[in-house]
Amino acid sequence: MKNFYLTTTLPYVNAAPHLGHALEFVQADALARAARLAGDEVFLNVGTDEHGAKIAQKAEEEGKNPQEYADEYAVRFKEFADRLAISYDSFIRTSDDGHVSAAQEFWRRCEAAGDIYKAEYEIKYCVGCELEKTDSELANGRCPLHPSLEIEIRKEENYYFRFSKYQEALLTLYENQKNFVVPEERMREIKSFVSAGLKDFSISRRREKLSWGIPVPDDPDHVMYVWFDALVNYVSAIGWPTDQQRFTKWWPVTQLAGKDNLRQQAAMWQAMLLSANLTFSRQVFIHGFITSGGQKMSKSLGNVIDPLDLVERYGTDAVRYVLLRHVSSTEDSDLTPDTFHDHYTAHLTNGLGNLVARVMKLAETHLEEPIARPEMSPFSQEYWDALNAFEFNRVMDLVWQRIQALDERITHEEPFKLVKEDAEKGRTLIAELATELYQIGRLLNPFMPATNEIIKKTILENKKPENLFPRL
RNA sequence: CGCGGGGUAGAGGAGAGGUACCUCGGGGGGCCCAUAACCCCCAGACGUCGGUUCGAUUCCGACCCCCGCAACCA
Numbered sequence: 001m002k003n004f005y006l007t008t009t010l011p012y013v014n015a016a017p018h019l020g021h022a023l024e025f026v027q028a029d030a031l032a033r034a035a036r037l038a039g040d041e042v043f044l045n046v047g048t049d050e051h052g053a054k055i056a057q058k059a060e061e062e063g064k065n066p067q068e069y070a071d072e073y074a075v076r077f078k079e080f081a082d083r084l085a086i087s088y089d090s091f092i093r094t095s096d097d098g099h100v101s102a103a104q105e106f107w108r109r110c111e112a113a114g115d116i117y118k119a120e121y122e123i124k125y126c127v128g129c130e131l132e133k134t135d136s137e138l139a140n141g142r143c144p145l146h147p148s149l150e151i152e153i154r155k156e157e158n159y160y161f162r163f164s165k166y167q168e169a170l171l172t173l174y175e176n177q178k179n180f181v182v183p184e185e186r187m188r189e190i191k192s193f194v195s196a197g198l199k200d201f202s203i204s205r206r207r208e209k210l211s212w213g214i215p216v217p218d219d220p221d222h223v224m225y226v227w228f229d230a231l232v233n234y235v236s237a238i239g240w241p242t243d244q245q246r247f248t249k250w251w252p253v254t255q256l257a258g259k260d261n262l263r264q265q266a267a268m269w270q271a272m273l274l275s276a277n278l279t280f281s282r283q284v285f286i287h288g289f290i291t292s293g294g295q296k297m298s299k300s301l302g303n304v305i306d307p308l309d310l311v312e313r314y315g316t317d318a319v320r321y322v323l324l325r326h327v328s329s330t331e332d333s334d335l336t337p338d339t340f341h342d343h344y345t346a347h348l349t350n351g352l353g354n355l356v357a358r359v360m361k362l363a364e365t366h367l368e369e370p371i372a373r374p375e376m377s378p379f380s381q382e383y384w385d386a387l388n389a390f391e392f393n394r395v396m397d398l399v400w401q402r403i404q405a406l407d408e409r410i411t412h413e414e415p416f417k418l419v420k421e422d423a424e425k426g427r428t429l430i431a432e433l434a435t436e437l438y439q440i441g442r443l444l445n446p447f448m449p450a451t452n453e454i455i456k457k458t459i460l461e462n463k464k465p466e467n468l469f470p471r472l
Numbered sequence: 473c474g475c476g477g478g479g480u481a482g483a484g485g486a487g488a489g490g491u492a493c494c495u496c497g498g499g500g501g502g503c504c505c506a507u508a509a510c511c512c513c514c515a516g517a518c519g520u521c522g523g524u525u526c527g528a529u530u531c532c533g534a535c536c537c538c539c540g541c542a543a544c545c546a
Contacts, residue, residue, distance in 0.1 A: 009546095010546085011546095012546050014546085049546060051546080052546060054545095054546075055546090094546095121544095134543090134544070134545050135542090135543085135544095135545085136541095136542085136543095136545050137545070163543095185476065185477065186476085188475095188476070189475070189476050189477090189541085192475060192476080193475075193542095193543085196474085196475085198543090199543070199544090201543075201544045202544055203544085225544070225546085226546045227544070227546055228546095229546090230546055231546090259476095259540075259541085260540090260541080260545080261546090262541090263541095263543065263544095264543095264544090264546080268543090268544090288477095288540095289540085291539090294539095296540095326484085326485090326495090328485080331477075331478085332477090332478095332539075332540075333484095333485090334484075339483090339484075339496090342484095342495090342496060342497095343495085343496085345496095346495070346496065347495085349507060349509080350507080350509055350510080351509095351510095353506095353507065353509090354506055354507055354509050354510070355506080355509095355510085356506090357505090357506050357507060357509085358505050358506035358507090358509080358510075359505085359506085360506090361505060361506060362505055362506085365505085393485090393486095394486095397486095397494080400495095407509095407510055407511070408510085408511065408512095410505070410506090410510075410511085411502090411503070411505095411510060411511040411512085412511075414503085414504095414505085415505070416503095416504075416505040416506095417504095417505090419505095430505095464506095467507050468507090469507080470507070471507055471508095471509090
């Protein structure tokens with residue numbers, strides 16, 4: 001029994017929810033549900049990251065003000081989480097009042113620690129877009145949208161965070177907490193990044209250029225750069241700084257993030273915490289990306305898989321199943337509509353769904369009343385070990401081994417024959433099969449909660465259900 | 473010598489110093505409770521070249537190829 005605070009990385013609302021968000025949400029939710037099952041008290045945080053130039057620009061394109069635009073996306077992401085049956089305890093928005101004041105207080109703390117200073121900042125500016133560009137947005141030093149125009153270098157004065165000061169502290173953190181970043185290769189990567197030396201980073205923008213951000217305390221000319229603001233949500237979501245009791249109850253946090261976020265979550269944010277005199281996160285888990293047909297999903301390639309379409313067609317638990325079992329938890333994985341369909345058919349329709357049907361048909365036909373609600377048998381150590389190591393597919397494999405074993409048992413012990421030869425023995429066997437099916441359902445609870453409910457219900461009512469996973 | 477990952481049966485994945493595992497697909501058989509599902513059996517693979525070793529696909533080195541990232545991309 002412990003308190004377990006878990007957070008996803010807040011999606012930036014510049015685009016619709018995609019499969020990568022779904023992966024992270026579902027992984028986080030599986031951990032949260034499993035922990036609750038183990039008796040832990042759990043706080044699962046999700047939400048939306050809403051500030052910055054990109055958002056202001058998108059809003060303008062759609063003829064809205066940024067807040068209206070963000071409101072719409074917040075609703076979209078919330079519905080998205082609901083469609084995936086994410087059992088979140090908090091949906092934070094970085095435009096929430098509480099978050100805004102928390103970010104400002106956080107800034108003041110860092111400033112008080114002497115870690116915020118003003119300096120010249122060089123930006124690369126495309127006059128065609130009227131926007132600042134990052135190196136990775138440029139192709140051959142030019143804006144891909146306006147290749148005929150020269151990128152202008154503009155200078156402006158910004159606030160900086162003294163990241164460089166924290167190199168040693170971060171390396172010490174990585175030494176002391178050997179699983180601070182999971183998996184190991186990401187830990188190596190961040191170590192080598194920090195070892196190579198850190199450059200202070202800019203944390204503000206001139207307000208006249210960009211008003212859609214959190215005002216810098218005591219300086220009306222600047223707003224916070226969105227990174228700084230967004231990261232603070234991990235503490236503001238649990239009441240910092242106003243509700244210390246709540247904060248201490250939950251902190252430190254276990255974070256889930258994509259591999260593109262490694263530096264921000266495992267290094268920059270940790271330095272910011274130290275600067276603000278807070279303790280480090282508990283752990284940072286880094287997942288991979290999902291490609292389709294061997295390539296990044298992109299609109300121009302036309303290989304984008306919309307998770308909501310999958311939910312519509314196959315159901316929430318089927319999507320959760322595929323994301324947790326057939327997508328690597330840490331490496332990039334490939335998924336196409338065809339492979340998704342194959343996994344669905346092979347393991348849900350033919351596997352679990354069919355097993356439930358064959359067991360429950362026998363039970364409904366031959367048992368006069370439902371079996372007694374089975375005792376809670378504890379999950380195996382292997383199950384928990386795999387889960388604690390974020391190896392979701394390994395946990396799922398364990399469950400599917402039980403499914404296959406039950407299928408084998410039915411074939412070999414032939415309850416459908418036995419019950420005709422010796423009704424009593426046959427009924428005993430069928431009751432055992434139903435009991436095992438019930439346990440399988442429980443094992444699935446963190447991953448496929450609705451399926452677990454149906455299995456439980458069908459057994460306790462002794463009534464064969466509609467096809468769980470219809471053939472599509 | 474920028475950083476990290478990877479090249480295993482037709483496909484996608486796991487693995488380990490000594491019979492190479494799983495899923496899908498292919499071939500054959502069985503069963504009839506089940507969603508033409510289920511069970512059993514069979515065929516088929518470790519990028520290249522060296523080294524260490526009694527023995528490497530697994531360790532070491534070189535090479536070839538693929539994929540991310542390369543800082544303020546939120």
